[in-house]
Amino acid sequence: MKSFPTTLLNGYRNFMSGRYVAERERYRVLADQGQKPHTLVIACCDSRAAPETIFDAGPGELFVVRNVANMVPPYEPDGQYHSTSAALEFAVQALRVKDIIVMGHGRCGGIGAALDPNAEPLSPGDFIGKWMGLVRTAAEQIQGNSVMTTTERQTALERISIRNSIANLRTFPCVKILEERGKIQIHGAWFDIANGELWVMDPQSKDFVRLEA
Template identity: 40%
Template sequence: MREVCKFITGFNSFRDEYFCRENSPFQKLRKSQTPTTMVIACSDSRTDPSLIMQCEPGEIFVVRNIANIVPPYEPDAGYHGVSAAIEYAVKALKVRNIIVLGHSSCGGIRALMESKSEQEHKHEFVNKWLSALHQVRDKVLAHFTSVTDKSCIACEMAGILHSMENLMTFPWISKQVKAGELDIHGWYFNMESGQLLSYLHQTKTFEPLTSPCAQYEPAPNTVDQA
């Protein structure tokens, strides 16, 4: 109950800051929203996109799920929560950017990588959801041969690329991207170094957008020149 009380106190602070003060942004936001960017992020409690990127209310339209997966375009009778959110963001809100935001130490990816072991049947829904990345996992394991921190990082990054590719299977997304009306970005939040990396198509690698925290920077050269 203490945790819930903390949330109520937090809401009161939010209300005072964003609703009750003069010139509150919600004077406009309560009527409509006009975010320019959609973020597809992991449900991990440590990776809230609004907090990571210090966004104000109304700036980003967010959908979160385990391992920040974008399924392929499947216009059938199933329930497609992620695809519905993408459709609304692109068609109704007319966002100009879609960011697939992955991160290090992803529990979903670790479970995916270990799913051929005793953990295979632990969950009722999670394993089926993660099966969307089986092809990615198999390619990573074919290269690294075993499940390690390094291979999990590779799978986390490869999962981002797979989701970016799946976004392009949506015909109305592909059309806008080719017309220069919509950009797709793949970002990776490294919780070890405190860095944000972005996938570059030119180099086919994830390159830093930010510097690491000071304690993770390489030590200065201390070779004695005397």
């Protein structure tokens, strides 16, 4: 297995001799009976902000969807390929999750790119540029705010993006109906990588409030 990353092989061996040993029975039950996670977390691909690590979750507890900048597109049943929408549909309709969390984080590269008027496409397809178009209007408004610092503009759009994704979540009929019936709760959260702080969005005011560790 020379071509496989050594660090991952070592990590797997540590997993098998450590966590798997401690939770072997739980894995067997999950294999036999299937998964029943209680929460869907829509998070960023960023390697520094893994939900399972942040929430100290065990196997089978979280159904995690990760994409660039933890965004949810609007409901568009147009016959095209929609990875995030497909995962959302499965979590809500098949797994019957009780909570949905849209979790952003500080220093998000996708949000930074959306705020950079000189950002160049990384490839001819410009997949990231098109994807970040979901927050283009908000980004353009924040770009022109000279009173805010670069860091303030970044944090502002990271949090606005979370609110935007929550609004898009509610365009999905299955989510809207279940939320209205009290079967699902929707939450927003923002994680600060630098100091480990978790900020949770107040459902009424929409402000982000830091949780006490």
